[in-house]
């Protein structure tokens with residue numbers, strides 16, 4: 001009887017131990033209730049959130065993806081267990097993000113364009129205003145809006161051999177003032193003027209030279225390097241980090257906040273011009289033809 005009791009106690013202890021181990025294991029990586037186009041994992045040990053953009057084929061920023069990213073970053077801002085974040089793409093070795101969804105700008109009503117641009121503004125204000133350290137792990141091409149999104153982070157680690165830039169003028173459109181200011185903040189006015197006027201797409205190495213990205217590494221080192229720098233950045237005490245980041249970024253954000261309707265009207269008026277629509281249509285067609 002005694003032997004039976006001992007072995008029963010052992011079984012109970014083992015069950016309790018394995019339940020505790022399981023709880024501990026599942027607690028260390030918490031998966032936020034994510035939409036499947038923005039996957040989010042939070043490491044409960046460090047408080048680091050990894051936000052992975054996962055909308056096939058190229059993470060183009062349509063209304064759904066813009067809303068999902070914005071909602072995710074608002075939640076991460078409010079979650080006191082989150083200390084910092086990494087922004088990356090599921091399509092590693094290929095595309096970080098192809099920028100704004102061009103289809104949303106072609107042959108659309110004023111209402112559609114206005115709603116779309118309101119979402120672009122909210123996405124910018126949310127990521128640019130994210131109060132915690134944010135590192136972009138740019139594991140693929142990052143043209144136009146993809147480059148802007150990377151510029152909203154506090155540090156950029158990029159994979160070698162890809163391209164990045166605000167190349168909107170090549171499509172016959174012009175980056176908004178808040179994208180231009182992101183570029184100026186990173187590389188200075190001279191490089192920004194050259195980059196934007198000429199729609200220049202930089203290779204990873206060229207981007208490193210002008211300070212558009214902070215590090216260029218092999219594909220398998222992109223996320224580990226981003227994690228390493230995030231570890232350093234989260235050592236700065238809060239709220240000092242967020243107060244400092246906010247005052248450095250506030251001016252452009254306030255300019256937009258103070259006239260969102262005017263900015264939407266400007267976007268709609270610009271995009272609806274027949275020559276701009278013609279250029280966007282031609283570019284879309286060229287994109288589709290490229291594969292053939």
Ligand SMILES: CCCC/C=C\CC(=O)SCCNC(=O)CCNC(=O)[C@H](O)C(C)(C)COP(=O)(O)OP(=O)(O)OC[C@H]1O[C@@H](n2cnc3c(N)ncnc32)[C@H](O)[C@@H]1OP(=O)(O)O
Nearest residue numbers: 057060098099100101102103141143144145173174287288
């Ligand atoms: C006043 C206006 C202000 C506007 C401010 C910002 C504007 C923007 O952000 S506009 C976005 C401009 N983006 C680009 O110019 C990038 C275009 N894409 C590419 O160069 C390539 O797709 C990329 C290098 C990112 C990836 O290349 P691949 O891996 O070879 O993929 P594919 O080119 O075959 O693309 C697959 C599929 O996706 C469609 N696609 C690509 N980008 C976009 C986009 N931005 N919006 C909508 N759709 C996009 C592409 O046409 C292919 O479609 P299918 O042919 O139907 O498969």
